[in-house]
Amino acid sequence: MKMNDKRRNVRPAARAVSVRRAAAAVTAFALALASWQARADWVRVSSSQQSVFYIDSKKSPRVGDNVMIWVLRNHKAMQASQSLMVRSSKDQIEVDCAGRRIRRIFSSDHGRPMGEGPMLHSEHGPMSWNGVPPNSTVSRIVDVACANT
Numbered sequence: 684m685k686m687n688d689k690r691r692n693v694r695p696a697a698r699a700v701s702v703r704r705a706a707a708a709v710t711a712f713a714l715a716l717a718s719w720q721a722r723a724d725w726v727r728v729s730s731s732q733q734s735v736f737y738i739d740s741k742k743s744p745r746v747g748d749n750v751m752i753w754v755l756r757n758h759k760a761m762q763a764s765q766s767l768m769v770r771s772s773k774d775q776i777e778v779d780c781a782g783r784r785i786r787r788i789f790s791s792d793h794g795r796p797m798g799e800g801p802m803l804h805s806e807h808g809p810m811s812w813n814g815v816p817p818n819s820t821v822s823r824i825v826d827v828a829c830a831n832t
């Protein structure tokens with residue numbers, strides 16, 4: 684094999700590495716931008732002694748009496764969940780506005796505030812339907828989710 688043949692074989696591999704690095708940089712930038720935009724969309728709904736609750740202002744269109752929402756629980760201090768220490772949790776929830784009930788579709792726990800940082804644990808469902816207790820944080824979330832949809 685001639686020396687020129689070896690160079691030709693190396694160059695495509697080097698180009699592929701450069702393309703992968705550029706793609707990784709673009710992806711990292713897009714993810715950073717998306718996480719910044721996602722944080723800007725959280726609207727505070729309620730709070731408890733342990734957590735502050737937010738709902739994503741972008742709701743999915745209503746299908747019949749149901750609407751899908753994202754809820755963020757920002758814990759005031761680290762909390763144990765699934766044998767891990769978490770600072771925030773995000774839940775995708777389906778809300779039955781007419782029946783005043785909810786069910787979790789997806790849940791993720793994060794080590795940093797406001798749903799940021801790596802996902803430490805996740806669960807996906809759908810889980811079973813649960814009634815909404817009156818005068819509760821969940822009731823307030825349902826009120827906000829079902830308003831004007």
